[in-house]
Amino acid sequence: MMKIFGLLFLLALFFSCASQKEVAQNKKGRCAIKDSAQYELIVFDSGFDFWLASHQSVAHQHSESYYQSMNHQYAIEWNRRYAAGDPRINSYIDYSLNRNYGFDFNYKLYMYFKFFEDTNRMQLIPGNRNRY
Template structure:
């Protein structure tokens, strides 16, 4: 009787361990992981200067008049000059702009930022860059 009890116990343990190990060995498919962890980055341009939105709406042209590269190139120049004026403590330049030329901000952001610089130049009658 003891032998039968030991045999049943050993079989139960073996069966329990084998079903547990087969449960552990099911791999998670990589395709599912990629879909779950895929992340997109969205940027938002926050302009707190009063009057810009109405000015922008009145002068708003089609963004695709120029390419995204066109706006990126101008924004690089404007941001460098803007930040230098900010560091010098110039009036009308009240904040530092964090703009990474290596980032792809998209046409909409680059377009609106470019026109913000135009707005500041027109509103304050200053020239941020010499053209």
């Protein structure tokens, strides 16, 4: 389950090439974005879509800056656990506060972290009692 998410997350996050204006490819086949990019997070874990749908009413409970800040903290802890060899986490997340992922992406990533916490009965960020 986590291996699929890890691979999917890396592909969706770093190789998302859907540009609003123009996308060009260099000789190596990588994307060069000439305008602002749109990022999309796709999670293959079938349980996540159902879980997210049951929590959808809280999407605008927080601002995008809140989701960005929390995702940054979650990504730091996620990567720390990855480096420490936590078997539940098998991918590195390169999340940057300097990149504009958009509200939907930030919300969905935040909710994935919450889904991960719920399904693994743990808190990634100790002391964070905010449910959603």
